[in-house]
Amino acid sequence: MRVVIARCSARYSGRLNAHLPSATRAIMVKADGSVLLHSDGGSYKPLNWMSPPCTLRVEMADADAVDGGDGAPVARWIVQHDKTDDRLEIELFEIFADTEHELGTDPGLVKDGVEAHLQELLAEQVALLGVGHTLVRREFPTAIGPVDILARDATGRAVAVEIKRRGDIDGVEQLTRYLELLNRDPLLSPVVGVFAAQEIKPQARVLAEDRGIRCLVLDYEAMRGMDDGSSRLF
The missing domain is CATH 3.40.1350.10 (Trna Endonuclease; Chain: A, domain 1)
Structure with a gap:
């Protein structure tokens, strides 16, 4: 799993159109290809996401063009669903952390009292x-x-x-x-x-x-x- 903490904005297009203005969020990229944006509230539900199968393409900004402001993102992520026209575009303006972790196979939730x-x-x-x-x-x-x-x-x-x-x-x-x-x-x-x-x-x-x-x-x-x-x- 890759976890990126960044100031970012996002736009979703396809079956619905939605926009997230610039704010600091956690972006999760899971091994199955899904991409999810989380805020520091709202419980477990992401603000927006793209479910697999999908493809993530990263476009890095020209270093000479980056001025650190909202008008010049340092990177743009384009997440395209493989079977539909749904697309999630994420612009990252400032990256605070970028880590990857191998979680391995999860045994799943074991319910008590079933x-x-x-x-x-x-x-x-x-x-x-x-x-x-x-x-x-x-x-x-x-x-x-x-x-x-x-x-x-x-x-x-x-x-x-x-x-x-x-x-x-x-x-x-x-x-x-x-x-x-x-x-x-x-x-x-x-x-x-x-x-x-x-x-x-x-x-x-x-x-x-x-x-x-x-x-x-x-x-x-x-x-x-x-x-x-x-x-x-x-």
């Missing part, structure tokens, strides 16, 4: 579904996809569990379709449903309860053993 983690923890702590519940298996197959958990309650009745980080109406609809299929199996029927999530939206809860589906809110930190009750006041 549905796979919740499924694994709930399978290990199946008693959270209720006293006497036992695990049949995770990822129980159906014709339209696997049910996250199939269990049996204390009476031996089959229980299908759909797990989400945030439970919305779509998740309830998904579990409803699973239940319709599972209840056609005479070896499983009757099958009841449990909609489990770290957070369940009110509309989803109303729909689930209307369809006879029980809702279960999962405390991820407690399931991981991270919730120390001795450290809480209440």
Whole structure:
């Protein structure tokens, strides 16, 4: 990655036209060819950018013509998209830093508390579904996809569990379709449903309860053993 700190202006043309007046910014050139201009605010989003595939061409100013003012940039970057007419032109008037770093391959973001983690923890702590519940298996197959958990309650009745980080109406609809299929199996029927999530939206809860589906809110930190009750006041 190349990072340049410079006083610069920029103009974007193509599908839209936009202009950035002269100011000090960070310009990032990534290994994939993308070029991004950042200010010192505005969180993570760049002010303007060019996505790959694109080509960067650098034109250096004649040293005799540079006077250090805004009227004479020391360099001009022309970033042309390879497949469209989109173009980003950056004029650099004063360069404060210009560094390059080899970052290597990034392993990507590893999310904590994703549905796979919740499924694994709930399978290990199946008693959270209720006293006497036992695990049949995770990822129980159906014709339209696997049910996250199939269990049996204390009476031996089959229980299908759909797990989400945030439970919305779509998740309830998904579990409803699973239940319709599972209840056609005479070896499983009757099958009841449990909609489990770290957070369940009110509309989803109303729909689930209307369809006879029980809702279960999962405390991820407690399931991981991270919730120390001795450290809480209440």
